[in-house]
Amino acid sequence: MAENELDEGKRRFLLTATTVATGVAAGAAAVPFVASMLPSERAKAAGAPVEVDVSDLMPGQKKIVEWRGKPVWVVRRTPEMLKAIETDDPRVADPDSSRSQQPPYAKNKYRAVKPEYLVTVGICTHLGCSPVDRLQAQPEPFEPDWHGGFYCPCHGSLFDLAGRVYKNKPAPENLPVPPYKFVGDTKLVIGDDTQGA
Amino acid sequence: MAATEKKLPVTGAGPFNGILTWVEQRFPLITLWKEHAAEYYAPKNFNFWYYFGSLAMFVLVIQIVTGIFLVMHYKPDASQAFASVEYIMRDVPWGWLVRYMHSTGASAFFVVVYLHMFRGLLYGSYRSPRELVWIFGMVIYLSLMAEAFFGYLLPWGQMSYWGAQVIVNLFDALPIIGPDLALWIRGDYVVSDATLNRFFSFHVIAIPLVLVALVAAHIMALHEVGSNNPDGVEIKKNLGPDGHPVDGIPFHPYYSVKDTFGVMVFLAVFAVIMFFMPEFGGYFLEYNNFIPADPLKTPSHIAPVWYFTPYYSILRATTDNFMVVLAAIVTLWSVGVVTARAHRPIRILAMIVGALLVVLGFVYVERLIFVGVFVAAALASAAAMLVSRGATARAYRTLFIAAVLLAGFKLLDAKVWGVVLMGLATLIFFLLPWLDRSPVKSIRYKGPLFKTAVALFVIVFLVLGYYGTQPVTAAGTFISQLCTLLYFAFFLLMPWYSTIDKTKPEPARVTW
Numbered sequence: 086m087a088e089n090e091l092d093e094g095k096r097r098f099l100l101t102a103t104t105v106a107t108g109v110a111a112g113a114a115a116v117p118f119v120a121s122m123l124p125s126e127r128a129k130a131a132g133a134p135v136e137v138d139v140s141d142l143m144p145g146q147k148k149i150v151e152w153r154g155k156p157v158w159v160v161r162r163t164p165e166m167l168k169a170i171e172t173d174d175p176r177v178a179d180p181d182s183s184r185s186q187q188p189p190y191a192k193n194k195y196r197a198v199k200p201e202y203l204v205t206v207g208i209c210t211h212l213g214c215s216p217v218d219r220l221q222a223q224p225e226p227f228e229p230d231w232h233g234g235f236y237c238p239c240h241g242s243l244f245d246l247a248g249r250v251y252k253n254k255p256a257p258e259n260l261p262v263p264p265y266k267f268v269g270d271t272k273l274v275i276g277d278d279t280q281g282a
Numbered sequence: 283m284a285a286t287e288k289k290l291p292v293t294g295a296g297p298f299n300g301i302l303t304w305v306e307q308r309f310p311l312i313t314l315w316k317e318h319a320a321e322y323y324a325p326k327n328f329n330f331w332y333y334f335g336s337l338a339m340f341v342l343v344i345q346i347v348t349g350i351f352l353v354m355h356y357k358p359d360a361s362q363a364f365a366s367v368e369y370i371m372r373d374v375p376w377g378w379l380v381r382y383m384h385s386t387g388a389s390a391f392f393v394v395v396y397l398h399m400f401r402g403l404l405y406g407s408y409r410s411p412r413e414l415v416w417i418f419g420m421v422i423y424l425s426l427m428a429e430a431f432f433g434y435l436l437p438w439g440q441m442s443y444w445g446a447q448v449i450v451n452l453f454d455a456l457p458i459i460g461p462d463l464a465l466w467i468r469g470d471y472v473v474s475d476a477t478l479n480r481f482f483s484f485h486v487i488a489i490p491l492v493l494v495a496l497v498a499a500h501i502m503a504l505h506e507v508g509s510n511n512p513d514g515v516e517i518k519k520n521l522g523p524d525g526h527p528v529d530g531i532p533f534h535p536y537y538s539v540k541d542t543f544g545v546m547v548f549l550a551v552f553a554v555i556m557f558f559m560p561e562f563g564g565y566f567l568e569y570n571n572f573i574p575a576d577p578l579k580t581p582s583h584i585a586p587v588w589y590f591t592p593y594y595s596i597l598r599a600t601t602d603n604f605m606v607v608l609a610a611i612v613t614l615w616s617v618g619v620v621t622a623r624a625h626r627p628i629r630i631l632a633m634i635v636g637a638l639l640v641v642l643g644f645v646y647v648e649r650l651i652f653v654g655v656f657v658a659a660a661l662a663s664a665a666a667m668l669v670s671r672g673a674t675a676r677a678y679r680t681l682f683i684a685a686v687l688l689a690g691f692k693l694l695d696a697k698v699w700g701v702v703l704m705g706l707a708t709l710i711f712f713l714l715p716w717l718d719r720s721p722v723k724s725i726r727y728k729g730p731l732f733k734t735a736v737a738l739f740v741i742v743f744l745v746l747g748y749y750g751t752q753p754v755t756a757a758g759t760f761i762s763q764l765c766t767l768l769y770f771a772f773f774l775l776m777p778w779y780s781t782i783d784k785t786k787p788e789p790a791r792v793t794w
Binding site for chain 2: 237
């Protein structure tokens with residue numbers, strides 16, 4: 086090959102090699118920036134279990150506690166409310182809670198350890214609003230034959246008193262039940278369900 | 283020597299000729315001024331609708347300047363943000379004015395941008411050769427939405443908090459990557475201090491830089507191809523002896539004066555709102571945002587700020603029932619395409635029977651079975667498409683697309699499709715240059731079909747916007763669903779109705 090002749094093949098090779106190397110380097114340089122937006126160690130460490138005393142909760146009342154930055158509801162259900170849940174089966178999308186998130190011990194008719202107490206994360210499974218209480222069975226603008234439950238003001242999802250979502254509503258799943266356990270008759274721990282000790 | 287190459291002295295600037303010549307030899311200051319103002323020839327027939335481009339730039343300047351001063355007092359910290367905004371309102375000298383300028387400016391920005399986009403729609407300003415002007419403009423519009431969304435979290439009121447919660451959760455709905463993506467955006471398991479800090483960063487640095495760069499690109503692309511006008515005819519086709527369009531006039535001073543008048547009128551209206559009704563009845567500043575953010579309690583009625591509500595309505599309209607309607611429409615379309623050459627009665631019968639079968643299957647058949655059947659159908663049509671050619675291949679392609687959509691409609695929740703439709707509703711504007719097949723650009727020469735479609739689209743957009751501000755009702759959902767279908771029909775049917783429409787001939791030169 087003459088001294089001044091261009092080696093096109095070599096040029097193309099060098100061009101490709103430098104492009105690939107630069108691309109890899111740029112991708113690698115992006116990693117720390119992208120990763121810096123993930124939850125920090127402090128955010129990950131937060132989220133300890135919380136203890137709730139429900140001795141002051143009257144039948145039909147609701148209490149909100151904060152767990153991992155989210156509202157967790159504890160509702161003390163009356164016998165009428167429990168009866169209403171049984172009549173809700175045909176109206177709700179997933180009566181047996183087969184799709185929704187709940188610990189195995191809350192996958193039952195009332196979605197609870199003790200039927201009297203509903204414990205659920207008060208965040209709509211649609212887009213994360215917190216539904217509002219419509220606990221009384223009475224005609225409501227969104228449902229003339231309302232059995233009591235929760236109404237999401239953002240997009241109109243309805244949940245019954247077991248946190249089960251009504252059919253044909255934007256929310257796809259029932260309200261999730263967090264892991265929890267009773268320590269004593271009227272005290273429960275949310276975020277921890279290890280038994281014994 | 284580069285500095286001595288441009289010998290031509292600058293003229294017409296009186297005592298400044300010398301210094302400007304010195305600058306011009308080192309930086310193309312006068313050249314830029316001439317290219318983009320003094321010798322940028324714009325059509326002479328601009329009307330009222332042409333105010334809004336310059337007004338949008340003016341509002342951008344208002345937002346940047348007021349933003350700089352707000353940042354001097356604002357604290358991007360979840361425990362101090364709300365109080366720091368109240369501090370600006372009450373204790374910072376003139377802070378209330380700067381803040382109200384910024385909050386009113388946000389809504390004003392969307393008002394002028396929507397009117398600016400509507401002008402493009404009226405006069406076909408997106409048509410060749412202005413596709414990139416339109417696309418840059420659409421990217422500006424999307425960036426503006428991001429800017430507004432990030433900024434709305436900063437006061438850390440109830441609407442800030444829950445608005446951000448809902449929008450970030452939209453990403454959560456996406457299959458597979460959704461939850462991790464939402465976590466990455468928030469930087470925490472819920473909207474929190476980490477989220478506020480990064481939204482602040484995006485709002486004051488990242489997006490404004492992008493916006494300014496895009497505005498520059500928008501104007502460079504515009505000045506490359508030249509402005510459209512209400513007649514939609516190219517003024518560059520008629521050049522005078524001086525090489526300039528005979529129907530063009532220099533932007534400066536003719537339109538700089540006109541636009542200055544526009545700015546004056548705009549400022550008068552802006553001042554009335556800013557001084558006397560900065561909340562604008564809860565539309566510009568929502569009442570619930572005067573309550574500090576409470577992660578445990580959603581306000582009883584939440585709605586985004588007015589400029590997002592049309593898309594929010596589309597999101598809410600996408601329920602399980604609506605998915606059945608979409609499945610029926612996809613079936614009607616695909617069967618209609620496949621049977622295009624059959625006799626009309628047979629074709630209609632096939633479409634109706636097909637749609638009925640799909641609807642019944644969609645409602646009554648188990649999810650996995652339905653999905654399995656249509657995935658199999660999609661694979662079969664894909665295989666058939668590969669071995670056939672011409673019209674047959676196109677028919678199989680249609681079947682493939684339909685089968686994939688139907689399987690997807692059933693496989694993924696209506697929630698996911700709501701997010702998808704909302705995203706498509708904003709992105710579909712990008713396709714406008716290729717959807718409009720009319721031989722004429724301007725609405726002045728378009729036929730009754732296009733005029734009706736545009737009028738209907740405006741009504742649909744406003745109705746969707748209205749219902750987006752309202753609580754959910756059965757009637758509202760139904761109307762929103764109807765409007766969602768019409769919204770997409772406006773775009774997707776445009777290649778058809780813009781082709782068969784009866785247009786009037788365009789004039790050779792611009793009129794008034």
